[in-house]
Amino acid sequence: MIHVHHLEKSRSHRILWLLETLELDYEVIVYQRDASTQQAPAALKDVHPLGKSPVITDGELTIAESGAIIDYLLQRYGQGRCQPDSDNTHDWVDYRYWLHYAEGSLMPLLVMQLVFGQLPKRSPWFVKPITQGITRTVNNTFLHPQIKQHLRFIDDYLASHGHFAGPWPSGADIQMSFPLQAVAATQSLTPYPAIARFIERIEADLAWQRVVERAGPLSMPGS
Template sequence: MIHVHHLEKSRSHRVIWLLELLGLDYEIHAYRRTKSMQAPRELKKVHPLGKSPVIVDGELTIAESGAIIDYLIKRYDEEGHLSPSADHFEAWVDYRYWLHYAEGSLMPLLLMSLIFSQIPKQSPALVRPVAKGISSTIRERFIDPQLDQHLAFIEAHLSEKGSFGGAWPSGADVQMSFPMLALKGTRSLGSYPAIAAYTQRLESDPAWQRTVERAGPLEILER
């Protein structure tokens, strides 16, 4: 039995989706965020950093989405459906790229956008107009142009290949699922039909629907 330590409004839905794709038995241990939207202290009993997702498989405790995905596929995907073989070198390189791109390039921008949108709301009323002006300027001049560039990049890739890293769904699709749904939940995708079609395909996947049934709908922190 694999134990999944699942924090609301976090990346852990994608780990549960992968477990459903693999047909593995698992148990969810759910945690709610504090009023300040931080993870509760109880998670530090599972992992020193107190973050989610974390899985416990026997004597192994594994954190970080990418590491969890690599581990589960390496150990349990015996038929190799969820990752291309290194013998198919181009597909393997593409798979590895998107597996790391999700957290290395895309999520930092999405998190910065979220953080700067929250600064005015968390500021004292007296300085809130100033905080709003600074936050808006940073987002408009730095964050949003970069996000537009990334969206165009992803749109071009999906228009050509339809998914990330080989046959749908792969471990790279699992890793990209959270930022893709975060984009859908926080901005219009009218100019990005391939991304919109991808998120619809994701949400229509039977294993994803089972994930939502067990863990609840994926809630994105509001901008």
């Protein structure tokens, strides 16, 4: 039996989505964030030394990191589902690219934006003007232009391809779901209609709806 160690307001919803898509049996073990620090509880370190989520256990195996989990589940249980055709090299290159791009390129920017957004809120009153100024400068000169560039790149790709790797949803789409849902939670997607359509397809997907019924709606750290 697969066990998903699911931290609220985390990236593990997409692992549940893959499990539902593959129609696999699994159990969810829910962890709550600390109300004051928003960090994962120490109990998660009993599962994996870093105490992060998502992490799954399957028998004696413990697998952490979203991309590694997706790779494992598809190799072990996928039977060709949620993957490009084996003979389509172009789609496989796209699949690998987006599977790694989500956490390697896009998420660091979004996490940095979250951290700087929290900085003024968590600063003592007498330094708030300073931290607000730092946050504003970092956002205006670096983060916002970089994120905008990435979103335009993603939107252009989806506009011409529909999905991230081939003609149907794949593990790459599942991996990309969280960062794009995180963006949608913080800003309008009017400038990015293809991304908006991608998220609409997620929300209409029956497997995703089963995830929401079982684990609750996706919410974001800091919300």
